[in-house]
Amino acid sequence: xxxxxxxxxxxxxxxxxxxxxxxxxxxxxxxxxxxxxxxxxxxxxxxxxxxxxxxxxxxxxxxxxxxxxxxxxxxxxxxxxxxxxxxxxxxxxxxxxxxxxxxxxxxxxxxxxxxxxxxxxxxxxxxxxxxxxxxxxxxxxxxxxxxxxxxxxxxxxxxxxxxxxxxxxxxxxxxxxxxxxxxxxxxxxxxxxxxxxxxxxxxxxxxxxxxxxxxxxxxxxxxxxxxxxxxxxxxxxxxxxxxxxxxxxxxxxxxxxxxxxxxxxxxxxxxxxxxxxxxxxxxxxxxxxxxxxxxxxxxxxxxxxxxxxxxxxxxxxxxxxxxxxxxxxxxxxxxxxxxxxxxxxxxxxxxxxxxxxxxxxxxxxxxxxxxxxxxxxxxxxxxxxxxxx
Ligand SMILES: Cc1ncc(COP(=O)(O)O)c(C=O)c1O
Numbered sequence: 595x596x597x598x599x600x601x602x603x604x605x606x607x608x609x610x611x612x613x614x615x616x617x618x619x620x621x622x623x624x625x626x627x628x629x630x631x632x633x634x635x636x637x638x639x640x641x642x643x644x645x646x647x648x649x650x651x652x653x654x655x656x657x658x659x660x661x662x663x664x665x666x667x668x669x670x671x672x673x674x675x676x677x678x679x680x681x682x683x684x685x686x687x688x689x690x691x692x693x694x695x696x697x698x699x700x701x702x703x704x705x706x707x708x709x710x711x712x713x714x715x716x717x718x719x720x721x722x723x724x725x726x727x728x729x730x731x732x733x734x735x736x737x738x739x740x741x742x743x744x745x746x747x748x749x750x751x752x753x754x755x756x757x758x759x760x761x762x763x764x765x766x767x768x769x770x771x772x773x774x775x776x777x778x779x780x781x782x783x784x785x786x787x788x789x790x791x792x793x794x795x796x797x798x799x800x801x802x803x804x805x806x807x808x809x810x811x812x813x814x815x816x817x818x819x820x821x822x823x824x825x826x827x828x829x830x831x832x833x834x835x836x837x838x839x840x841x842x843x844x845x846x847x848x849x850x851x852x853x854x855x856x857x858x859x860x861x862x863x864x865x866x867x868x869x870x871x872x873x874x875x876x877x878x879x880x881x882x883x884x885x886x887x888x889x890x891x892x893x894x895x896x897x898x899x900x901x902x903x904x905x906x907x908x909x910x911x912x913x914x915x916x917x918x919x920x921x922x923x924x925x926x927x928x929x930x931x932x933x934x935x936x937x938x939x940x941x942x943x944x945x946x947x948x949x950x951x952x953x954x955x956x957x958x959x960x961x962x963x964x965x966x967x968x969x970x971x972x973x974x975x976x977x978x979x980x981x982x983x
Contacts (some may be wrong), residue, residue: 774910786815923982
């Protein structure tokens with residue numbers, strides 16, 4: 595029934611209200627002011643600031659040629675799609691391009707889930723995935739993994755404990771935002787086996803795969819059950835260009851195409867950058883990885899010198915890690931607010947956990963080493979200023 599003007603609007607879904615940071619009316623105002631501050635050290639979004647100009651130049655050329663006057667092919671340039679498949683080493687799979695992996699994750703949930711289904715994922719994790727799943731399924735089961743016993747990971751045996759007849763989907767974020775844990779080949783094989791045995795799906799979010807020491811793809815072991823979410827935001831350093839995709843078999847990609855919103859295609863300038871990024875990846879990836887490994891080592895050394903704080907996971911297989919500050923009696927929100935005053939943008943735990951958000955600060959480290967050194971200098975001062983224990 596149509597509502598008359600002035601009546602309360604119908605809300606189909608509950609909006610997740612995030613409290614804006616101190617001094618801001620909304621989270622957007624906060625992000626905008628941080629974004630505009632050119633002196634801010636960017637450790638709060640797992641972005642990568644280490645790739646040289648090659649992708650930027652390709653995007654600039656595309657813009658100068660005014661390619662953006664035309665619409666792109668609605669399902670993306672075939673060159674880009676075949677480069678993505680090559681990057682993953684997949685054959686007989688299809689790519690569906692989206693404005694970032696986030697859109698892919700939403701489309702996967704929409705295409706796969708029915709109201710009686712449940713979804714298994716973990717906490718801590720990338721919470722928007724659960725939020726999307728909640729819109730289409732009956733329940734999202736979050737496995738609590740912030741403990742040593744499970745190595746801060748969603749293990750196959752934990753997943754077996756949580757599966758029931760209504761489970762339709764297991765979400766593997768690998769490497770995991772925020773902890774930086776990553777699955778071994780045996781674990782990936784076992785997750786694949788679980789999906790096949792139970793005739794359910796695996797959504798393998800490999801957004802951070804290229805920062806891992808070693809990484810394995812579930813689609814190689816359960817090709818008909820796996821959807822691989824792929825992003826250009828992290829290793830390619832293209833977060834603001836908003837491009838990513840989902841890769842799966844033809845059948846699954848066809849069902850995703852049925853729920854598409856953006857059917858006029860993905861930003862043409864971003865596609866030009868993504869093509870160049872994939873074509874040149876071999877030339878710059880080792881340097882990005884080495885700087886990132888070195889940076890996390892510097893952070894580890896700094897953390898180890900401070901009583902009452904620790905790194906639950908080290909080394910990280912992503913470009914971010916978690917610093918546990920709970921034993922020092924520090925509220926991570928106070929810590930991130932303290933650091934932002936010193937031009938260090940980090941994220942308090944509640945951004946990636948409903949259960950353990952009061953325990954940790956998340957920092958990303960794919961930024962120039964001199965900026966990491968600033969963080970390492972400020973961290974002890976921050977902890978001493980805020981410590982209660
Ligand atoms: C696990 C995970 N997946 C996807 C994304 C978002 O990717 P994109 O920028 O391609 O939408 C993030 C961003 O932080 C993430 O942590």
